Amino acid sequence: MIWVELISVFVIWLTFWSLIPRDEWWIRGADFPRLQILALGLIALVLLLVWDQPWDLRREIVFTTLIAALAYQLKMVLPYTFIWKKQVKKVHKHQLKPDKQISLLVSNVLTPNDKYHLLVEQIQKHQPDLVLTLETDFIWQKALAVIEKDYPYRVPVPLDNLYGMHLYSKLELKDTEVKFILSDEIPSIHTTVILRSGQPVQLYCLHPKPPSPTEAKDSTLRDAELLMVGDQIKDLDESCIVMGDLNDVAWSRTTRLFQRISGLLDPRVGRRYINTFHADYPMFRWSLDHVFHSTDFALVHMERLPHVGSDHFPxxxxxxxxxxxxxxxxxxxxTDADEQEAQEAIQEGIQKAEKEEKLVTDEIAQDYKNGTKVPQGN
Incomplete structure (x- = not known):
């Protein structure tokens, strides 16, 4: 049964590995599978208890440390279950006021996915006021043209780099800007939505790069973009919503810091996880798609929609x-420590973005110097 101890040590290692305050993807990646780590650890704990062998010092150390690791994992994931206090109140039937409501559908479509009709069916079924699609290119824009008659206000940002986005709205949009906060490749949509009651709501649509070996080597730019938006929101005295695929889980250090800095609430707290990725692997799912909102909003309804052919659920x-x-x-x-941590992360992200921009500029200049690129005349 030595393999039981090995599994236990693996769970312990992953748990404490995630505590390392570094941004590299191979460290930050331990934030994501906390539910899976917890399940594996609970299995190991039960097997340790029923293992019919004398309790030696090694087994006692492994057992004690495993309990500490599981306690930490529980601390991180339990807030997203029904046993926790709800962060956002439920709107009771007698309180419902349609003119003060806003319905949102967020869907990372996966650019190569060609099952356009599945998403269109969900949009036509639920008729949300706002539809935010992520990873949408010109092909997806054309496929979604069938819903445009219902959505007179649109912000198209078609890109073929997996970071295109489209915002469709039945409600009036004002002061709309498409911003590239820290990277020329990563857009975000900033706009004001006018509810049917006439009330304005500040809306931020985000989709930063995830820390991974194929995307970003670390989480620095992702964290900085989210915290920059949070820092901007904290000075607003207006209704506000942030939504999108943040490529981060709800229980991560950065997401929780974003909530404290911005003052926004998460309707999943005290309810359920709403794990949206990976849609094809039930045993390996976590929450990457988010809707955060200011304290003047309460929850009418929330659900994960059926599979639409993407690796994300809407x-x-x-x-x-x-x-x-x-x-x-x-x-x-x-706290003051939160403010300091956020500002340090923002400055680190700005410096990294400037460094990367300079490297690209230097590479282009070197290409021209070597004759591999020829400047184009006007």
Missing amino acids: VYVVLQTGRIFEQVQDKLEQ
Whole structure:
């Protein structure tokens, strides 16, 4: 049964590995599979208990340390279960006011996915006020043209680099900007949505790069982009929603810091995980697609929609705004240490972005110097 101890040590190692305050993808990746690590650890714990052998010092150390690791994993994931206090109140039937509601559908479509009709069917079924699609290129833009008659306000950003995005809205959009916060390859949409009641809501649509060996070698730019938006939101005295594929889990250090800095709430806390990725592997799923909102919003409805051929499930959320909700819902407490950590992460991201931009500029200049590229005349 030595393999039981090996599994236990593996769970312990992954747990404490995730505590290392570094941004490299091979460290930050341990943030994602906490549910899977927890399940594996619980199995190892049971097997250690029923193992019919004398308890020697090694087994006792492994057992004790495994309990500590499982306690930490539980601390991270339990807030997204029904046993935790709800961060966002539920709107009761007698409180429903359609003119103060906004319904959102977020879907990372996976660019090569050609099952366009599946997403269109979900949009036509739920008729959300806003549809945000991610990884959409010109082909997807053409395929989604069938819904345009219902969505007079549109912000198309078709790209073929897996970071295109499209925002479709039944509600009026004002002061819309497409920003490339830290990278010329990664767009974000910033706009103001006007509810049917006339109330403006600040909306931020994001899709930063994930830390992975094929995307970004570390999480520095992803973290900085999210925290820059959070830093901007904290000074707003307006209703606000942030949504998109953040390529980070709800329980990560950065996402929790973002919530404390921005003051936004997560309707999943006290309810359920809404694991959206990977759609094809039930045993390996976590929450990458998010909807955060200001304290004046409460939850009407939230669900993960059926498979649409992508590696992500779509998410459908209905929110309602009202002063009564703002009075009974509290922001997460921000500390001076949070502010310092956020500012340091933002500065690190800005410096990294400037360094990468300079490297690209230097490479282009060197290509011209070597004659591999010829400047084009006007």
